[in-house]
Amino acid sequence: MRRVGLGVLGALLLAAPFWVWNPYYVHILIMAGIFTILALSLNLLLGYTGQLSLGHAAFFGIGAYTSALLALRLDWPAWAGFVAAVLVAGLAGYGVGKVSLKLRGAYFVLVTISFAGVIYLVSVNWMELTNGPLGLPGVPPFEVAVAGLFELSFRSKPAFYYLVLGVAALAYLVCRRLVSSRIGRAFIALRENEALAESVGIDGTRYLVLAAVVSAAMAGAAGSLYAHYTRFVSPEVFLFTYTVTMVIMVVAGGKGTLAGPVVGAVLFTVLPEALREVTSWQWQMLLYGVLLILTVFFLPKGVVPALETWLRERRAIRP
Amino acid sequence: MSLRVEEMAVHFGGVAALADVSFEVEAGRITSMIGPNGAGKTTAFNVITGFLRPLRGRVLYEGDPLTGLKPFQIAERGIVRTFQKTNVFPQTAVLDNVMIGLHLRERAGLAAILLRRRRVREEEATLAALAEEILAFVGLAHRRREPAGALPFGEQRLLELAIALAARPRLLLLDEPASGMNPAEKTAVMGLIRRIREQGVTVFLVEHDMRLVMGISDRVIVLHLGRVIAQGAPGEVQSDPQVISAYLGGR
Numbered sequence A: 001m002r003r004v005g006l007g008v009l010g011a012l013l014l015a016a017p018f019w020v021w022n023p024y025y026v027h028i029l030i031m032a033g034i035f036t037i038l039a040l041s042l043n044l045l046l047g048y049t050g051q052l053s054l055g056h057a058a059f060f061g062i063g064a065y066t067s068a069l070l071a072l073r074l075d076w077p078a079w080a081g082f083v084a085a086v087l088v089a090g091l092a093g094y095g096v097g098k099v100s101l102k103l104r105g106a107y108f109v110l111v112t113i114s115f116a117g118v119i120y121l122v123s124v125n126w127m128e129l130t131n132g133p134l135g136l137p138g139v140p141p142f143e144v145a146v147a148g149l150f151e152l153s154f155r156s157k158p159a160f161y162y163l164v165l166g167v168a169a170l171a172y173l174v175c176r177r178l179v180s181s182r183i184g185r186a187f188i189a190l191r192e193n194e195a196l197a198e199s200v201g202i203d204g205t206r207y208l209v210l211a212a213v214v215s216a217a218m219a220g221a222a223g224s225l226y227a228h229y230t231r232f233v234s235p236e237v238f239l240f241t242y243t244v245t246m247v248i249m250v251v252a253g254g255k256g257t258l259a260g261p262v263v264g265a266v267l268f269t270v271l272p273e274a275l276r277e278v279t280s281w282q283w284q285m286l287l288y289g290v291l292l293i294l295t296v297f298f299l300p301k302g303v304v305p306a307l308e309t310w311l312r313e314r315r316a317i318r319p
Numbered sequence B: 001m002s003l004r005v006e007e008m009a010v011h012f013g014g015v016a017a018l019a020d021v022s023f024e025v026e027a028g029r030i031t032s033m034i035g036p037n038g039a040g041k042t043t044a045f046n047v048i049t050g051f052l053r054p055l056r057g058r059v060l061y062e063g064d065p066l067t068g069l070k071p072f073q074i075a076e077r078g079i080v081r082t083f084q085k086t087n088v089f090p091q092t093a094v095l096d097n098v099m100i101g102l103h104l105r106e107r108a109g110l111a112a113i114l115l116r117r118r119r120v121r122e123e124e125a126t127l128a129a130l131a132e133e134i135l136a137f138v139g140l141a142h143r144r145r146e147p148a149g150a151l152p153f154g155e156q157r158l159l160e161l162a163i164a165l166a167a168r169p170r171l172l173l174l175d176e177p178a179s180g181m182n183p184a185e186k187t188a189v190m191g192l193i194r195r196i197r198e199q200g201v202t203v204f205l206v207e208h209d210m211r212l213v214m215g216i217s218d219r220v221i222v223l224h225l226g227r228v229i230a231q232g233a234p235g236e237v238q239s240d241p242q243v244i245s246a247y248l249g250g251r
């Protein structure tokens, strides 16, 4: 039953560019995919280790700028820029984790916020490198070419959709394998009972830093995709709104579950757009807020855990 | 000789919780530490397992100093403790609680896990079987799928024991493992502790129930107001006039 459901979902996603004819809808799907990667990334920290990163947009932005700068200044091919974005963001995650995760908790929240603030200021003020508030236009599209052998372009929306789908699926797989392994068990143990975790030999700082690195690297991947998709990067990528959006997606979808951030990301990308179709801008924001409050109020653990409970209870009634 | 505590002192805001405490825990035996409430037993455990820095003194395990090591490093050396207050991973299934305890026995690295190599899957299977075995040993096999926090109190205490055993201790420190249990459960726990010792694990036990302590221990250390006032075989300690006045009078 579950397999069939997943198969149908997979087929629908793979065929999306064929049944979603409106290019604007394809654009929404692409943004949903990018936010899925971001939400999965934040969930690894917030959901599994219990550490809240309120500067997560920084890793997203670092990925975006790395890709854009390498492509524009050094003519790196997009795929190489993508790999570099993952590595540079991961490195940033390592640095932030190293200085803050010894003390963790509130301290980690503060350091991540400050980090995002500092990075934002750098992107605005280091004119020679980043072109300041004007940003970097003309980022080339995502193309993979081996000289004379083959060429693969993700310039069109449907093609880029498949690229994002692939990376999101990979991010999901990374999360799934991680959380069902000894590493994921260490994350959960640290979230639930740090003293007990340490007493059975789990090195708290080491595993939290590892979570920060993987999480930041994933956000960097999303940033790189974003840069090559919108073809433009500006300091706005570091804005707090992005972080807040990610937190909303993770919490509303269900933190500490695998499907939660995916559901949250798709829901909260598609929902504002759907509202835009039916109402004016002001109503859209209001309705969005009301829906958010209702979700938090009625499904405090998030959509996915609520669905799971509901299914379990229904099965218990009808054996 | 296994564990040796030398002139350990701990102060809380100027008040001495431990004052120049020295004792030894011999390998392969069950040593118990008793003493009235507030005597400093838990404090001593916290220092030995790295949760608390002593003001003075040092802890040696098999001749090596443990001073300055973090709790996880002490666990790596084969010293595992349980806590006086119930301590499990509440939202996690009982079997996964024990799997977490098995952390130090696993080898899989990040790359192997992400590639889901065969040896990672084999290791998972072996450890799951081992976790089942440990659960069966403490008598919780029937609870394996339930979240630990949903277990009745006595069973949570058994689960704590299972988690500690999973970490493969050579020296096991148990802080009142039977507190809050009914008499039948207490007897069962004492039986388990004996069997753990028979498997070659050194046991260092803190327990209030005198009858249990005297029945199970090879050696008893008596702590009172942060000082060791007597130590020796259960019989000797029981008849020590200082112990009788301090321990019984202190209640």
Ligand SMILES: Nc1ncnc2c1ncn2[C@@H]1O[C@H](COP(=O)(O)OP(=O)(O)OP(=O)(O)O)[C@@H](O)[C@H]1O
Residues within 6 Å of the ligand: B012, B017, B035, B036, B037, B038, B039, B040, B041, B042, B043, B044, B084
């Ligand atoms: N974190 C702390 N801060 C301040 N005082 C503490 C702290 N921990 C323990 N104490 C004090 O140190 C003394 C020893 O406490 P400890 O918990 O070691 O006693 P215990 O022998 O384990 O007692 P019990 O049998 O009640 O568990 C007590 O007076 C206690 O109030």
Ligand SMILES: [Mg+2]
Residues within 6 Å of the ligand: B041, B042, B043, B084
């Ligand atoms: Mg105590």
